[in-house]
Amino acid sequence: xxxxxxxxxxxxxxxxxxxxxxxxxxxxxxxxxxxxxxxxxxxxxxxxxxxxxxxxxxxxxxxxxxxxxxxxxxxxxxxxxxxxxxxxxxxxxxxxxxxxxxxxxxxxxxxxxxxxxxxxxxxxxxxxxxxxxxxxxxxxxxxxxxxxxxxxxxx
Amino acid sequence: xxxxxxxxxxxxxxxxxxxxxxxxxxxxxxxxxxxxxxxxxxxxxxxxxxxxxxxxxxxxxxxxxxxxxxxxxxxxxxxxxxxxxxxxxxxxxxxxxxxxxxxxxxxxxxxxxxxxxxxxxxxxxxxxxxxxxxxxxxxxxxxxxxxxxxxxxxxxxxxxxxxxxxxxxxxxxxxxxxxx
Numbered sequence: 244x245x246x247x248x249x250x251x252x253x254x255x256x257x258x259x260x261x262x263x264x265x266x267x268x269x270x271x272x273x274x275x276x277x278x279x280x281x282x283x284x285x286x287x288x289x290x291x292x293x294x295x296x297x298x299x300x301x302x303x304x305x306x307x308x309x310x311x312x313x314x315x316x317x318x319x320x321x322x323x324x325x326x327x328x329x330x331x332x333x334x335x336x337x338x339x340x341x342x343x344x345x346x347x348x349x350x351x352x353x354x355x356x357x358x359x360x361x362x363x364x365x366x367x368x369x370x371x372x373x374x375x376x377x378x379x380x381x382x383x384x385x386x387x388x389x390x391x392x393x394x395x396x397x398x
Numbered sequence: 399x400x401x402x403x404x405x406x407x408x409x410x411x412x413x414x415x416x417x418x419x420x421x422x423x424x425x426x427x428x429x430x431x432x433x434x435x436x437x438x439x440x441x442x443x444x445x446x447x448x449x450x451x452x453x454x455x456x457x458x459x460x461x462x463x464x465x466x467x468x469x470x471x472x473x474x475x476x477x478x479x480x481x482x483x484x485x486x487x488x489x490x491x492x493x494x495x496x497x498x499x500x501x502x503x504x505x506x507x508x509x510x511x512x513x514x515x516x517x518x519x520x521x522x523x524x525x526x527x528x529x530x531x532x533x534x535x536x537x538x539x540x541x542x543x544x545x546x547x548x549x550x551x552x553x554x555x556x557x558x559x560x561x562x563x564x565x566x567x568x569x570x571x572x573x574x575x576x577x578x
Binding site: 284285286287288289290318319322323338339341343356358381383384385386387388390392393 | 405424425427444445447459460461463464466469470471473477483484487488
């Protein structure tokens with residue numbers, strides 16, 4: 244190819260090469276940040292129950308009544324939502340390293356079983372049977388009792 | 399309420415018909431495990447309800463949303479897309495422990511057969527099980543595999559290599575005497 248190689252064309256060629264390089268770097272950054280965001284989404288954390296507001300704030304007895312009267316609609320309403328229940332502690336136990344608090348009134352057949360997060364084990368030590376407490380967690384439904392998981396003790 | 403009555407009726411029916419003791423737990427443990435080249439997935443349920451009577455009949459129920467995963471996204475996909483927990487919130491099993499009345503050692507091996515209901519599909523299964531009689535408890539442990547496709551569970555092609563076709567289910571159910 245016969246090209247006139249003077250200063251003007253050399254400068255133009257360099258400019259074109261730099262622009263192509265810049266575009267390549269740009270694409271490279273876009274790809275890297277997309278991969279980074281994708282990885283972050285893939286590894287997204289569980290809901291931070293302690294710092295999120297409850298979708299429903301109720302008495303233990305009210306929540307039980309809801310499930311006992313109409314299990315299907317109570318399941319649709321409360322399941323997978325953050326629920327804060329206030330009730331009387333019937334029992335505190337442990338299950339594979341996690342604390343489980345059962346809220347129940349003396350004469351009631353059903354209770355609310357709250358499976359606590361391991362980081363809240365230390366707060367459970369301060370609690371006693373018969374004490375009233377507010378627990379926030381994710382409602383998973385009803386078998387013979389209402390079951391809640393990923394719970395924390397609410398102040 | 400329906401389920402409550404169903405379970406209560408099952409207990410009362412068994413009671414009237416056989417006048418036998420019933421053993422039960424609300425804290426049964428069931429986990430499932432999927433191994434694939436891309437990743438391993440494990441989920442655990444610590445709130446399994448299980449009732450057995452001394453004829454060997456066993457009834458198990460659990461809530462799908464009580465399965466806890468390490469990865470939040472996995473738990474979300476499991477409930478929203480694969481199991482569709484909003485349509486099928488529970489999994490059930492109704493069956494019989496074979497030769498239950500003849501078991502007389504402290505640790506026995508036998509089989510449990512029955513119908514497993516997940517995602518709206520009923521499937522007959524049969525599994526080996528260890529029945530342990532100790533401290534006035536009846537402890538049933540074992541594991542079996544199920545095929546994902548048998549329960550009409552649709553895995554999107556994007557993640558088809560992340561989830562095994564065969565899932566290993568492990569159970570450990572510690573039953574105590576049911577006192578009315």
